[in-house]
Amino acid sequence: MKPKSVAVVGAAETTRLGKIPDVSVIGLHADAALNAMKDAGLKPSDIDGVATAGISPVELAHYLGITPTYADGTSVGGCSFMLHVRHAAAAINEGLCKTVLITHGESGRSRVGAGGFGRAPSSLMGQFEMPYGVTSPPTMFTIPVLRYMKTYGVTEADLANVAVIQREWAAKNPRASFKDPITVDDVLNSPMIAWPFRMLMCCLVTDGGGALILTSAERAKDFPQKPVYILGTGESVETPMVSQMEDFTSSKAFRVSGKKAFEESGIKHADVDHLMIYDAFAHLPLYGLEDLGFVKPGEAKDFINERNTAIGGKLPLNTNGGGLSYMHSGMYGMYALQESVRQMRGTAAAQIEGAKVSVAHGVGGMFAASGTVIFSNEA
Amino acid sequence: MARMLPEPTPETRHFWEGCRDGELRLQRCTECKHSYFPPRDFCPKCASRDVEVYKASGKGILYSYVINHRPRPDMGTEPYAIAVVQLNEGPRMMTNIVGCPQTPEALVLDMPMQVHFAKQTDDISLPLFEPAKG
Numbered sequence: 145m146k147p148k149s150v151a152v153v154g155a156a157e158t159t160r161l162g163k164i165p166d167v168s169v170i171g172l173h174a175d176a177a178l179n180a181m182k183d184a185g186l187k188p189s190d191i192d193g194v195a196t197a198g199i200s201p202v203e204l205a206h207y208l209g210i211t212p213t214y215a216d217g218t219s220v221g222g223c224s225f226m227l228h229v230r231h232a233a234a235a236i237n238e239g240l241c242k243t244v245l246i247t248h249g250e251s252g253r254s255r256v257g258a259g260g261f262g263r264a265p266s267s268l269m270g271q272f273e274m275p276y277g278v279t280s281p282p283t284m285f286t287i288p289v290l291r292y293m294k295t296y297g298v299t300e301a302d303l304a305n306v307a308v309i310q311r312e313w314a315a316k317n318p319r320a321s322f323k324d325p326i327t328v329d330d331v332l333n334s335p336m337i338a339w340p341f342r343m344l345m346c347c348l349v350t351d352g353g354g355a356l357i358l359t360s361a362e363r364a365k366d367f368p369q370k371p372v373y374i375l376g377t378g379e380s381v382e383t384p385m386v387s388q389m390e391d392f393t394s395s396k397a398f399r400v401s402g403k404k405a406f407e408e409s410g411i412k413h414a415d416v417d418h419l420m421i422y423d424a425f426a427h428l429p430l431y432g433l434e435d436l437g438f439v440k441p442g443e444a445k446d447f448i449n450e451r452n453t454a455i456g457g458k459l460p461l462n463t464n465g466g467g468l469s470y471m472h473s474g475m476y477g478m479y480a481l482q483e484s485v486r487q488m489r490g491t492a493a494a495q496i497e498g499a500k501v502s503v504a505h506g507v508g509g510m511f512a513a514s515g516t517v518i519f520s521n522e523a
Numbered sequence: 524m525a526r527m528l529p530e531p532t533p534e535t536r537h538f539w540e541g542c543r544d545g546e547l548r549l550q551r552c553t554e555c556k557h558s559y560f561p562p563r564d565f566c567p568k569c570a571s572r573d574v575e576v577y578k579a580s581g582k583g584i585l586y587s588y589v590i591n592h593r594p595r596p597d598m599g600t601e602p603y604a605i606a607v608v609q610l611n612e613g614p615r616m617m618t619n620i621v622g623c624p625q626t627p628e629a630l631v632l633d634m635p636m637q638v639h640f641a642k643q644t645d646d647i648s649l650p651l652f653e654p655a656k657g
Contacts, residue, residue: 264530271529271539272561273617275649276605277598283591283605287617291587294632338605339590339627387607387617388561392587 147409148523150233151364151371154184154357155485158249161471162321164351168257170199170207172249172353177208180355185368186243191357193244195232197224198475204247214241220381221508222422222475225356226515229481230377232358242359249353250473256351273385281424282346283338284510288392289427290340295393296442298430300340302449304331306426307344307468309454314465316455316494321348322469345426347467347476354478356485361523372488373523375501376409378402378516386510395507397514398435402505405516406437413438416518417499418487419459420480422506423466429453432505433461436516455494463487463494477506481517488521524597528647535562537576542648547638549579549612560614581638582655583610590625601625608636608652622653 156179158164158172167175173196181187193214194201201215214235218227225246232244251258263269278284292298305328314320331344364371380400383389390396406413413436421432430444438459439447447453453461464470464483471479484502486492502519531539538561541548551558552566553573565572588606591598604620621639623629635655640648 265528266530266532268561271531271535274527275529276617276619277591277595277603278605278617279591279593279595282593283589286589287605287607288587290589290632336590336592336602338592339602341589385561385617387615392607 148373153367154180156180158353161352165254173247176353176355193241195228195246220513223477223506223508223515225477226506247355248478252473291392302445303426304328310466314469320465347472375518376405378404381513401514402436409518418502420504547579547581558612583608
């Protein structure tokens with residue numbers, strides 16, 4: 145796509161985040177969508193494109209009373225929304241539609257109107273991973289990490305420090321689930337989940353949602369909010385089974401997606417003022433920093449330990465507190481995008497003064513998929 | 524509670540029949556010689572449909588793992604390792620480790636492993652791995 149040809153003109157999360165036992169999955173989508181439409185000053189009849197994951201775009205369109213000429217049901221896990229942004233930008237530029245609504249809603253904690261988390265025993269995962277006792281993401285997403293740790297001399301304390309620094313960011317955010325400071329020792333003494341991963345190295349499980357509205361940069365000037373322009377986007381997928389990822393120390397999907405987004409945007413890494421890396425678990429920011437090219441392979445732990453990604457650091461990372469401390473409904477990518485948009489609008493709880501470029505990088509499944517969106521607040 | 528077991532498909536049946544009969548079977552492209560896993564009836568490297576099933580050595584190394592401290596109900600009550608072994612022929616596969624304590628001290632990356640077939644039903648034996656002997 146041509147950089148800055150499409151912009152975000154509406155962005156909002158659900159009214160509440162955390163524990164929402166009185167709202168179903170589709171209700172969370174709708175709450176976020178209504179908030180985003182209010183933010184953009186639009187009604188459902190103004191929307192002619194829909195995109196969502198978790199539920200079908202058909203359910204979304206019908207529930208909100210939208211008659212779209214564009215529907216995207218790409219569902220590749222938690223980064224699906226990054227892909228939706230990318231596809232929506234292409235669709236708007238191609239004239240398939242003018243105004244796209246992207247929604248996420250998930251009753252991750254309360255499980256109201258939510259489906260199950262299972263795989264058919266005849267699927268590849270059902271045959272070649274499920275028989276060995278994998279449960280939920282803490283026993284799958286973590287599988288490659290011992291190899292990464294051995295290759296680069298990464299310690300459990302290094303993993304713990306990722307969670308400690310993100311908690312510092314969360315303390316500045318009134319909507320974060322966990323705000324109390326923690327130490328490396330607190331993390332290393334928290335309950336063992338799947339060695340080497342302890343509870344505080346794993347994301348939260350909460351309820352919530354978010355929605356974005358995109359339109360052409362030309363039309364964006366007439367909306368009530370400051371437009372947030374899309375500079376570049378990338379996506380890729382690798383494998384449905386974490387045991388089959390090509391390199392246990394690096395995600396191919398991350399590398400391909402990130403490279404594409406940076407090439408498209410025409411910016412350099414030094415131009416990035418703010419970064420979101422989907423952190424379902426503490427190792428993901430390490431892989432992300434390296435695979436996106438901000439540091440060389442093996443350097444991410446020192447980069448974080450030297451507080452480059454912390455408050456006051458040169459590359460503020462996961463400034464909402466991340467999936468580890470802010471919220472994580474299951475498909476967290478939407479919240480990373482929301483924080484990037486807030487930072488570009490200048491409305492974030494932990495606002496980075498003067499930030500002009502933000503990168504939101506997502507993962508789907510267990511290193512299965514990836515999507516990257518680079519934003520700018522300058523036309 | 525019965526352990527969650529695989530349901531073979533036409534493309535994977537040779538693998539599970541091999542496990543039942545005590546053989547770890549991989550596939551290899553007859554054109555580019557690439558060995559691969561999981562099973563499929565074409566080469567994922569060069570897309571040739573000319574592939575063959577062969578009996579692998581059943582040997583490899585411990586490549587990575589976690590120790591699950593919140594056991595799935597069908598896996599008993601004690602923590603267990605969910606591991607990936609790298610086979611000598613190249614492919615990696617997920618498995619469990621037997622004949623060895625399920626601790627970080629006992630489970631050292633790169634240690635040599637050998638396959639151990641654990642019978643579950645008349646049709647299904649799972650390819651687990653144990654520390655290599657001798």
